[in-house]
Amino acid sequence: MYSVKEVMESMNLVVIGASRNPLKLGSLLLKGLEDTGFQGRIAGVNPRGGEVYGVRLYCSLEEIPFPVDLAVMLVPPKVVPAALAECARKGVKGVVISSEGFAETGEQGRQYQEEVRAILRSTGIRSFGPNTLGIVNTETGLATSYFANDDMLRPGTIGVAAQSGIFVGALLRYISSYNVLRMSKVLGLGNKVDVDESDALSYLMDDEQTRTVAMYLEDIRDGKRFVEVAKEAVKRKPVLLLKGGRTSAGARATASHTASLAVNDKILEGALHQAGVLRMRSIEELIATLIGFQCTPLPLGNRIALVTYSGAQAIMSIDAATEGGLRLADFGEETRNRLEGVIATPSKRENPVDIFPDMIAHGFEKTSSEILGALLEDEGVHGVFFISFATPEVEPYRPLVEVIRERPTKPVFFSLMGIREEVEMCRAFLEERGIPFCLFPETAVQVFCHMWRYAQTVNGSLTERWGQDDAE
């Protein structure tokens, strides 16, 4: 049996069901491969031969004059078993079965899928799918989906595995339009006839390019094995899990999506949580948390400081922090002295620190830089949330970026409220400089909670205080 790694490193690719009709997936994919500049060899299989987007189409797999590592199948389900047998004869290591129409569509499709499974077992070929956009390897430029684009192929350190068809393509387009979010490897799992969530996590855990793992799953085939792999994986890198099908109606819908037998398995969820897997409740939370892990160091403790212009936003953040097991830091004496120098009202020097209205008198840049510097240098502070307002120019935020760059050991998150255009401009400015921005500070606090939980998992100090009530 070939390994997932061998398949992911394929440099000789063939598209079975390549097409010259520009409206067919078999054509769109070849166009995509041309655009993304895969450096390996590519061929297509089409009974009528020919050429499309510079790729030669052969009448059959055996006619191809070079060895083939990976085959992408875009042919109808009933043809897939025969094509697989041909792949075996050609020495193909892995296939991406992009075709739909397998177990997710009913009995006939289920039979095709079982046939495929039997051939895979007997030949040792590994398979992604059916019903998946397939895989991405940013080290080699390989992408088996027409959804891939240049941004998605810029190498990074986020490994993604998703039990989904097209969703992963659209999601990756979105994620990779964040400057700071770059992938390492992507594994589309589809119906999981072979490569499943445990195989995928196991591969990403060992993959040196990958430093953070993000997964979307609709079911977990072998709970015991997945928990075991997850336990190992979280020792090496954070594992973020977004799961669909948590209600019975949602679970029923997964049946016609990726033919999942999703169960509302609270025990499994509990075990994964205990193992240190970070459960994401939404795509939004997933993206924000990825940004946190990519851009900031792990927190050394759970004592946070808030700088704010607005008690209300601070209070909503404190609620979220408390619910997530964080505490407000007590400031050290030096910090107190430094705050006294810029903030006139004693109660505003407490945590949350209120920069209003002193920043009007002393200037925003001076006041906020001095405060942020003092907090980042306070040993009792493990992370800072800077909650302020968007400004018509980004200049006021430039000195703060410097303050953070000079003290890069603690997470700092920005949340700015105000006119949308100004918010977007300030967001872009900060993101370009690798500083995490969340529109609402509660989201930033949630991200910190995940990072703090992960920090405890890694250093073995995790006790079950997650979700604990807010008693001190």
Next chain:
Amino acid sequence: MYSVKEVMESMNLVVIGASRNPLKLGSLLLKGLEDTGFQGRIAGVNPRGGEVYGVRLYCSLEEIPFPVDLAVMLVPPKVVPAALAECARKGVKGVVISSEGFAETGEQGRQYQEEVRAILRSTGIRSFGPNTLGIVNTETGLATSYFANDDMLRPGTIGVAAQSGIFVGALLRYISSYNVLRMSKVLGLGNKVDVDESDALSYLMDDEQTRTVAMYLEDIRDGKRFVEVAKEAVKRKPVLLLKGGRTSAGARATASHTASLAVNDKILEGALHQAGVLRMRSIEELIATLIGFQCTPLPLGNRIALVTYSGAQAIMSIDAATEGGLRLADFGEETRNRLEGVIATPSKRENPVDIFPDMIAHGFEKTSSEILGALLEDEGVHGVFFISFATPEVEPYRPLVEVIRERPTKPVFFSLMGIREEVEMCRAFLEERGIPFCLFPETAVQVFCHMWRYAQTVNGSLTERWGQDDAE
């Protein structure tokens, strides 16, 4: 005692503590009033007299040659009682005490606040604050805060009351940069020395310009009265409540913010929920829900349909819908026939309807328009969620806007995933046309849940199925 309404309709305004120093709030406010073009009369009080931004400054209130309705106070707390007495002699109906330094800062401030309260009681003057940006009336162009801008003053139908200082200013800037979100009246409550959440809601309930009420509160002074007012209010318009201080740490922080005595009062929360008040869990949810109420009709039932390119996003939406008490619609025969005409695979014609890959063969516009039209004409469908991908141009979405305009009786929400720039462009296109857009469909589903709950409250059919498990 004057009424809140009388104060909100003030046309003769004086700023006590007006300043010629451009860095002082007393100057910024007058500049703001000039920019926002309030049509009433404005004067300032400053012991040294003079003029700033075209506003004449008088040495004392009694020198002002016209009657004054409303005074905005930017003077230190210890001066406020004397200024109030002067206001009483001048016949002032209401004051906005913007000054900080009252009960939120400790014992001395608490004493000042009690003095203020006593004077208000004996004179009948109504007061907003202390510690608030004050009020906005978009009918008259009145705004007592330098945070106000043109967008915020464009008249609309959303009434806002917020127990906060500056937050409400930044929040309103953000909200009013959404084309579809326009305010009617805004009441900043600050420390609530006089006008409190019940007064504010009572006023907004009666205000004809206001069609939806949004509140941010840190404590509720008189729970019984507030529940009674809320019960009346929800009969006339939806009431959305975002509450800070739900944890004990958050509640402690409210003490130094608006001097609230917040308690984690689950009984009160339950009563408000029963009364039909819609509890928002985040600013994001508040904004999305406001957009829902502004842009779409109330749903007539809880059976929803999903159109999607992605099983995964549909499944996460179905999870959210199920948790919120919604059901997937069963399609009528005519709908089934129409879907059969555009979707080849039978399982993809079920709910959620999967437009992929048929939309490649038949064209996105044609496929999606036909499907959306069929669903909106199906009596068993009470709302549609269109979950798709962002496109490089907005053109593909133009026919869908027409389909919705021609069938305007049901809520339709869009969620598009893809490259961020394209997402933003499609979002802007849809929002400009009054069609609600939520990046993630789970958010749209939550909004629908709130609207469905409100619909049931209004027609008296509300039974406690909210939050119920997903048993059918």
